[in-house]
Amino acid sequence: MTDVPSVVDSRADRPARSWREFVTTSGIDTRLMGMLIALAVIWIGFDSMSHGKFITSRNLWNLSVQSVSIGVMATGMVLIIVSRNIDLSVGSLLGFLGYTMALIQTQGKISVLGLNLSISSLQRHQWYTWILALAVGLALGALVGLFQGVIVAYVGVPAFIVTLGGFLAWRGLIFRTGGTKGQTLSPLDTTFTYLGGAPERSLGNWKTWIVVLIVCLGIVSTILLARQRRVRHGLAIRSTAMDVGFAVGGCAATVLGVWLIAIKYRSPTTNKSVGLAYPVLILIVVTMVMTYLAKRRRFGRYVFAYGGNPEAAELGGINTRRTVTYTYVVMGMLCAISAAIQTARLNSATTNLGVQNELDVIAAAVIGGTSFSGGVGTIPGAVLGAVVMQSLRSGMSLLNIDSPSQDIVVGVVLVTAVAVDALLRVRNRRGMLGALAGGVLVAAWVIQTGRP
Amino acid sequence: MPTISPASSERSADMTPLCELRDIRVAFGGLHAVDGVSIDLFPGEVVALVGGNGAGKSTLVHTLSGAHPADSGEIFINGERVVIHNPRDARLHGVEVIYQKLALADNIDAAANVFLGRELRTRTGSLDDEAMASATQKVMQRLNPRFRNLKTAVRSLSGGQRQSVAIARAVHFNARILIMDEPTAALGPAETSQVRDLITQLKAEGIGIFLISHDIHDVFDLADRISVMLQGRLVGTVNKVDVSKDEVLAMIIAGKQPGEVSKEEIADLHAPAQHTAE
Structure with missing residues (x-):
């Protein structure tokens, strides 16, 4: 990926050079490509082991819905880890926010950190109940994020400690919210449950195609606009063939993927195409917004600059404390979105909602190429990381492998992914292949011996 | 007999310095890192700040760059008193710094580093990466025409290229006063000679440069005044043409004024002096 100086270039053999040139000029993220290949290998592997049960539209559709909650939060965790911090509180915060939102829908009570507000008109179902619940959840998530972020950035308590405190406190607060002593809250507002993604409550045929159309228009216009801007500023542009190739390839992949997974999957009861699930739509939007935030807003630039070199960011006149605080605010709001999705899916809120999610979210971000040494990570990578993890779990469930064995495999994959990444960074190709082979062998052995 | 003067002897008395630091004091706890130092800088001039480790050179310029504000003392730029609390203030007054450790964010590209903290944005508030890349390309053409790795993270650049990025940052924003900390x-x-050429070029453009250096040869090649x-105090400011390297070494090591120092003392100095000169 490195643009080698010309002296070295002339010595490199032709094919290697042109491939490298292609990668450099196209701006392809090689790490993301590697992950896509790994994902394909996992899918094909599970499909052959389960005799064709894995790559079916029904299974992949479920997989897409199950990946959403972790994927949404992982996009925020990227920014936090990139800026050399951590958030261990996301699972507990998700539980707390989910519980608060459910309380509004089931008992008409807004209970925010000891303040109880009973609204009589909310006792009955109102058209705006779900909007109010979501708004309160987002606001409360942002507030909690702000609180934790300020302690990390301005008070100077290490993020690990602050969010460890949050991990304990937010979970504990569930039991004191609204004086419910932690009873399960159910059922939720009907409109709200659309966020959960059941086959009968999804986009259906034609709305899915509208989404696909919008996404394709987005891909084409992004490529075109980028090209225009580069021309206007007299910068080198990619060849027309390459740009057309990316546009066509991107649109084709979108159409094909959606058609295979969401359109071909027909509801068992009505035999109509199910279409994309609402939570998947949310994940798509969150990924795009977060990528925009990370790549094309000052906030994102500052997060990465701070993660790369905190001193340089400070000397550059960046308000680094505010930047760090905002990463937690964003994380809190993403927790609220995931909380809504999880509660809507269960149609209830329980006290153990989101238990262990913090670990899954961190693992997804790390599998997706986010580095703990700071400054490195991508939003799409983290989402892909969540899909990889969910694919492993879902595939193993399909093979009837028990949950403890699943944990072993995910643990092995996590460490292998980071080892491969670290070895690639120092260009130790042999070591990388060794680590990859070792990890895959151990994972395969655990899977094979764990089958009933 | 060399003259010791706060301003260059060739200058007329009514010329205003580009930058003047008066009676600057900085203390870390009980330690007086900078203890009542006054220095000045004229347009197109290179003033070298020299001294052993812990002499207070970096701390002194940090008060001008905003990295660490002074406890007391005054800063004048073009004859006007200014207050500098942070790097942002310093930049507003045309003060740019090239730090010893370059202060680049390794994980982002050259343009992002050049514009770090001062990003160009479009009307919607998005980063205008293309405008920044194009501007960086233009500055680089002036500084280092062979530079073309605009899109790679600066981590993968050579030392000289990284130095160009750091200097481009200062040059693009029309610095009037440049602080170079061990550039x-x-x-x-090869890269060192590149930087030397650049200093000569910037000087010709009327930029004033404070040069912090350990290298006595660099100092004598580049500086107008030294x-x-x-130990936190100013021993003196001399015109380069008036002094010998030995006399400057005597100032650095023993705090002796040129002329105060005898031939024997200079001979004594030469064992440690060779270390310093390396």
Whole structure:
């Protein structure tokens, strides 16, 4: 990926050079490509082991819905880890926010950190109940994020400690919210449950195609606009063939993927195409917004600059404390979105909602190429990381492998992914292949011996 | 007999310095890192700040760059008193710094580093990466025409290229006062000569440069005046043409004024002096 100086270039053999040139000029993220290949290998592997049960539209559709909650939060965790911090509180915060939102829908009570507000008109179902619940959840998530972020950035308590405190406190607060002593809250507002993604409550045929159309228009216009801007500023542009190739390839992949997974999957009861699930739509939007935030807003630039070199960011006149605080605010709001999705899916809120999610979210971000040494990570990578993890779990469930064995495999994959990444960074190709082979062998052995 | 003067002897008395630091004091706890130092800088001039480790050179310029504000003292830029609390203030007054450790974010590209903290944005508030890349390309053409790795993270650049990025940052924003903290410390010989050419070029453009350096040869090649510090105090400011390297070394090591120092003392100095000169 490195643009080698010309002296070295002339010595490199032709094919290697042109491939490298292609990668450099196209701006392809090689790490993301590697992950896509790994994902394909996992899918094909599970499909052959389960005799064709894995790559079916029904299974992949479920997989897409199950990946959403972790994927949404992982996009925020990227920014936090990139800026050399951590958030261990996301699972507990998700539980707390989910519980608060459910309380509004089931008992008409807004209970925010000891303040109880009973609204009589909310006792009955109102058209705006779900909007109010979501708004309160987002606001409360942002507030909690702000609180934790300020302690990390301005008070100077290490993020690990602050969010460890949050991990304990937010979970504990569930039991004191609204004086419910932690009873399960159910059922939720009907409109709200659309966020959960059941086959009968999804986009259906034609709305899915509208989404696909919008996404394709987005891909084409992004490529075109980028090209225009580069021309206007007299910068080198990619060849027309390459740009057309990316546009066509991107649109084709979108159409094909959606058609295979969401359109071909027909509801068992009505035999109509199910279409994309609402939570998947949310994940798509969150990924795009977060990528925009990370790549094309000052906030994102500052997060990465701070993660790369905190001193340089400070000397550059960046308000680094505010930047760090905002990463937690964003994380809190993403927790609220995931909380809504999880509660809507269960149609209830329980006290153990989101238990262990913090670990899954961190693992997804790390599998997706986010580095703990700071400054490195991508939003799409983290989402892909969540899909990889969910694919492993879902595939193993399909093979009837028990949950403890699943944990072993995910643990092995996590460490292998980071080892491969670290070895690639120092260009130790042999070591990388060794680590990859070792990890895959151990994972395969655990899977094979764990089958009933 | 060399003259010791706060301003260059060739200058007329009514010329205003580009930058003047008066009676600057900085203390870390009980330690007086900078203890009542005054220095000045004229347009198109290079003033070298020399002294041993812990003499207070970096701390002194940090008060001008905003990295660490002074406890007391006054800063004048173009004859006007200014207050500098942070790097942002310093930049508003045309003060740019090239730090010893370059202060680049390794994980982002050259343009992002050049514009770090001062990003160009479009009307919608998005980063205008293309405008920044194009501007960086233009500055680089002036500084280092062979530079073309605009899109790679600066981590993968050579020392000289990284130095160009750091200098481009200062040059693009029309610095009037440039602080260079050991600009050649991390560089090979070819890159060092590149930086020297650049300093000469910037000087010709009327930029005033404070040069902090350990390298007495660099100092004698590049500087017009030399301010020597020892233990937080200013030993003196001399015109380069008026003094010998030995006399400056005597100032650095023993705090002796040129002319105060005898031939024997200079001979004594030569064992440690050779270390310093390396």
